[in-house]
Amino acid sequence: DVKVTQSSRYLVKRTGEKVFLECVQDMDHENMFWYRQDPGLGLRLIYFSYDVKMKEKGDIPEGYSVSREKKERFSLILESASTNQTSMYLCASSSQYIPSEAFFGQGTRLTVV
């Protein structure tokens, strides 16, 4: 059974903290994605990675960075958390070569206070 696992379901952090959101997939997928989801705005792509150490900016990369040191793990980093980064964060992975769907993790609801 395919699996994308996000390290936390809920997180509460303080303004200015450095925050790490971790995502692991067990399907040997090349592509991994980080989205944030806000009411009325749908899923917005923050960053994606198509290979180890490779990354591309999505639509809203400001205030975020990513790390992909191993194929199965894709980390989203909030360098200095702000209240406008309170959101649901979703990680996904997909094969780059097989035209299959992306699989999603269960999401991390981050609240910055």
Next chain:
Amino acid sequence: GQNIDQPTEMTATEGAIVQINCTYQTSGFNGLFWYQQHAGEAPTFLSYNVLDGLEEKGRFSSFLSRSKGYSYLLLKELQMKDSASYLCAVRIRNAGNMLTFGGGTRLMVKP
């Protein structure tokens, strides 16, 4: 840039048929996906179109016209459990086949 449009909300009656439209303007189109997302849950895959035409999967069908930049998701014999958000997503042919989403359509099914 990429632009994907869907209606924000729709309401339909149990047992009826509903069509959710999606229009897109992208460069490097490489397939269109429909996902279902219940409140508080992760999106789950419904359908995939890369060539023009209709793909049928039980009560759900999806149609694509690449020349018009248009797709729709058709849900038949609506059930209360179909109340959810439906997300249209386009895969873009670039370094890694990026997947970008529309804003989603919230469907409410009423008795």
